[in-house]
């Protein structure tokens with residue numbers, strides 16, 4: 001619209017009044033003509049206002065754009081400008097509609113369930129697959145808390161944790177045989193996008209692999225015991241032989257014994273791991289006196305160190321106990337302490353420490369051993385992860401110790417933090433949440 005509209009209006013008014021005044025002078029009826037002029041102007045203005053209102057009413061009730069009424073002067077310009085604005089809005093609206101349509105078509109075609117929740121965790125929208133996978137019902141479930149519909153304590157914890165780096169696998173709320181993989185992304189002001197995938201097939205394959213490993217390990221145990229027994233008998237009978245044995249025989253038997261011991265270790269650890277993986281969540285929790293446990297493990301570690309002469313210290317700054325499974329925790333902590341012995345040169349220093357700060361229990365095993373390069377730290381708890389093969393072979397480790405530690409801690413809602421500097425030493429710290437701590441009875 002013309003920016004000088006005010007001048008334009010004033011000009012037109014002055015012109016109209018001037019003409020009326022002129023006619024009034026000529027006819028000698030100045031006042032009456034002026035009044036008639038003003039009245040006509042008012043009627044014309046009212047007519048345009050009426051046209052504008054009925055055009056706007058028709059436009060708002062119609063799905064299509066309606067041509068504006070024809071108008072003169074300022075009103076004509078105003079109708080045209082409004083019409084242009086409406087067309088612009090309609091184009092933007094159509095573009096947006098097309099985007100929404102495409103989005104809806106693609107989410108409808110998705111096999112995964114997609115759910116949007118608001119900042120209160122209430123469900124705002126879902127795609128058709130969510131009805132099939134999660135059993136959501138339209139429209140009853142709109143506005144419901146998502147944790148009320150996906151009723152699982154681990155899902156509730158995951159949803160509220162706001163840390164979604166790893167997806168979460170759980171049984172389906174619709175069918176217990178199915179396994180669903182949940183991943184969440186935060187967008188906007190604390191809104192969440194939940195993507196749920198049916199991972200039953202992956203779960204079954206993983207289960208089959210676990211069963212296979214457990215069965216193979218179990219089956220290997222007996223033949224290995226027989227081989228190991230014969231090797232031992234043969235080694236013992238060497239001294240009884242009337243003739244001196246061929247020089248390579250004692251060495252070969254020694255190596256066979258070492259390797260079968262190592263294999264037995266691997267099998268034992270594989271069986272422990274598969275038990276941990278398949279076991280239900282921890283039942284019958286008992287309060288474990290940490291000081292006593294650490295003292296006993298330190299004693300075993302001292303005899304494991306033997307002539308290597310490590311100094312193994314225990315420092316317990318809290319009487320708080322851990323609520324858990326003693327056998328599992330003993331095995332996890334022993335793994336960490338025995339690793340410290342294995343990877344610390346003779347005469348080195350190892351410290352076991354238990355302290356509770358700000359409602360978290362910290363159990364750390366610190367050594368001044370060979371340390372670990374930073375790039376290996378994130379992968380240490382993977383099964384059979386090797387920093388270098390020579391290190392592995394010389395210590396006779398199974399490569400499963402830290403995987404066992406990770407699983408035991410997971411079952412105790414605890415986490416493992418590893419800090420290390422090559423050549424300076426390492427510290428492995430288990431963080432136990434408040435829910436796993438109990439004050440010692442007075």
Ligand code: ADP
Nearest residue numbers: 339340343371387397398399400401402403426
């Ligand atoms: P392993 O049976 O080989 O000890 P683990 O799973 O217990 O297997 O440990 C994985 C790897 O982590 C080890 O091979 C070793 O290289 C490294 N590691 C574990 N603990 C320590 C430690 N205290 N100091 C240095 N390296 C360590």
